[in-house]
Amino acid sequence: MILVGEPSLGKDEKTALAEVVDANWITMGSRVSGFERAFAESHGVAAAAAVSSCTAGLHLALAALDIGPGDEVLVPSMTFVATANCVLYVGATPVFVDIESLHRPLISIEDAARKCTERTRAVIVMHYAGYLVDRQAWLDFAQSRGLLLIEDAAHAAGAPGAGTIGDVAVFSFYGNKNMTTAEGGMIFAREESVLNRIRQMRALGMSSGTHERLQARAPLYDVTMLGWNYRMDEFRAAVGLVQLRSLRKWNETRRDLVSRYRDVLSEYCPAVSVPFGNAVEPSAYHLLPAILPAGSDRKAIMERMRDTGVQTTFHYPPVHALSFYRSRYPSGPLPETDAFAERELTLPLHPKMTNSDVRRVADALANALCTGRADPEASQ
Numbered sequence: 001m002i003l004v005g006e007p008s009l010g011k012d013e014k015t016a017l018a019e020v021v022d023a024n025w026i027t028m029g030s031r032v033s034g035f036e037r038a039f040a041e042s043h044g045v046a047a048a049a050a051v052s053s054c055t056a057g058l059h060l061a062l063a064a065l066d067i068g069p070g071d072e073v074l075v076p077s078m079t080f081v082a083t084a085n086c087v088l089y090v091g092a093t094p095v096f097v098d099i100e101s102l103h104r105p106l107i108s109i110e111d112a113a114r115k116c117t118e119r120t121r122a123v124i125v126m127h128y129a130g131y132l133v134d135r136q137a138w139l140d141f142a143q144s145r146g147l148l149l150i151e152d153a154a155h156a157a158g159a160p161g162a163g164t165i166g167d168v169a170v171f172s173f174y175g176n177k178n179m180t181t182a183e184g185g186m187i188f189a190r191e192e193s194v195l196n197r198i199r200q201m202r203a204l205g206m207s208s209g210t211h212e213r214l215q216a217r218a219p220l221y222d223v224t225m226l227g228w229n230y231r232m233d234e235f236r237a238a239v240g241l242v243q244l245r246s247l248r249k250w251n252e253t254r255r256d257l258v259s260r261y262r263d264v265l266s267e268y269c270p271a272v273s274v275p276f277g278n279a280v281e282p283s284a285y286h287l288l289p290a291i292l293p294a295g296s297d298r299k300a301i302m303e304r305m306r307d308t309g310v311q312t313t314f315h316y317p318p319v320h321a322l323s324f325y326r327s328r329y330p331s332g333p334l335p336e337t338d339a340f341a342e343r344e345l346t347l348p349l350h351p352k353m354t355n356s357d358v359r360r361v362a363d364a365l366a367n368a369l370c371t372g373r374a375d376p377e378a379s380q
């Protein structure tokens with residue numbers, strides 16, 4: 001089976017994990033701080049805070065920026081549910097924004113402008129499939145309206161410039177991401193004071209950590225703000241340090257596979273299009289979203305591809321249409337999001353794939369599309 005995504009784990013990760021066991025210090029310590037430094041440096045920023053997940057990091061971002069009850073936060077609906085959940089965690093209200101188009105499924109500035117009210121405090125942009133939103137346009141948008149800008153950079157690890165657009169940015173290291181720690185996340189903040197607040201909030205608001213207290217021989221701590229236990233541990237950081245060494249190479253492989261997909265799909269499946277065709281913004285090439293012809297039976301296509309050993313999925317069921325959100329936070333029409341959600345099919349993309357795998361996927365899709373075509377006579 002060619003899977004949609006697969007982690008690349010090997011003997012270096014095993015060795016790094018064994019070293020943590022031997023070191024006998026397993027909670028947040030020198031590996032976590034080393035991973036923070038290395039990840040920050042690899043993205044050209046001064047500092048970072050590692051956390052237990054991107055979801056936790058997004059919660060901390062909003063909390064540290066003092067977003068709360070009475071505030072509205074603009075979010076894309078074409079995203080993973082975590083992007084909207086974090087708004088609810090702080091008691092604020094998510095306001096769903098459409099995407100630009102089928103071919104650029106990134107949060108739309110025009111629709112965001114329409115959705116602004118006097119209660120809007122912030123906007124969360126999400127770099128769908130790893131393609132960065134337009135930096136200058138969003139900086140201007142946020143600045144001209146006095147809004148905070150947060151990047152959900154879950155898909156964008158390693159993309160040049162990722163994490164440097166927003167007041168706060170959060171990456172994910174979940175198992176299907178471009179690099180993984182199984183569960184985990186990383187936070188950047190433009191202001192050092194915000195990052196320091198985030199550091200304290202991830203550890204229950206305590207003024208110092210266990211490792212720091214041991215090193216400083218200062219057993220006492222104070223709690224000066226509300227916090228949560230969103231810490232990363234040494235095992236995850238050790239794996240993260242190893243994975244980070246390959247991130248650039250893996251993203252280059254992903255880029256080459258995407259380019260191969262574009263060629264092969266236009267030959268085998270000309271009715272299928274791949275978004276971001278003329279993208280100028282950098283990308284981490286996290287996903288390969290394909291747009292099926294209008295009216296396609298996606299479920300049948302997925303089943304047929306699965307039968308020939310190709311896993312597919314879709315990103316995402318739009319958040320505004322999920323039962324929990326639909327009933328509590330009804331949104332106006334999001335026509336581009338709805339059209340994209342109906343026709344998007346995510347094809348396999350990960351650095352273990354080869355060009356011949358790409359050919360096999362395209363072949364499977366071409367066959368599934370042919371046999372999946374509605375037969376007008378059959379329904380009579």
Ligand SMILES: Cc1ncc(COP(=O)(O)O)c(C=O)c1O
Pocket residue numbers: 053054055056079080082083126152154155171172173174183184185
């Ligand atoms: C766009 C997006 N945001 C947030 C998250 C949440 O990340 P995590 O699983 O690290 O909490 C994900 C993870 O799948 C995601 O894809």
